[in-house]
Amino acid sequence: MEHTYYTVAQVAEMLKMHEKTVQRYIREGKLRAAKVGKAWRITGHDLSLFTQGNKLPADGKAKTSKKIMVSSVIDIDVDSMDEGINLINMISASLNSKQQGYGKSSMNAQFIEQDSRVRIMFYGDVKLTEDLMWVLSNYNNQGE
16 A cells, blocks of 8 residues: 655645644644654645645634543552553553644652552543543453
């Protein structure tokens, strides 16, 4: 399957926008792109989706969606400190590989030795929180 990839400069020229505007759309998650080395590449498919979904309504005003942020405290029972450390590392890796459009998030984790429990304090976008809960649910169900 062959894909056409465009640079930020090519997309900016095609859409008659400034390159920084295209980069902002990528940062905000409005335009999907993949990082290749230090440069962004946009597939023709993602560019089509962006241009089709970026049309203004008849009144000329763009609709803005409201941002929802979630704060969570998650306690997970573990069998050992090693399991707790592995769990914390897995969650950290998941958050470090999050999609660009999720925005900022923060996580603090601790192993509570007397209770054999990992406590995670998390703050982030509602979709990122949903994805984190999915990861934890799968972790919890892996032994079944």
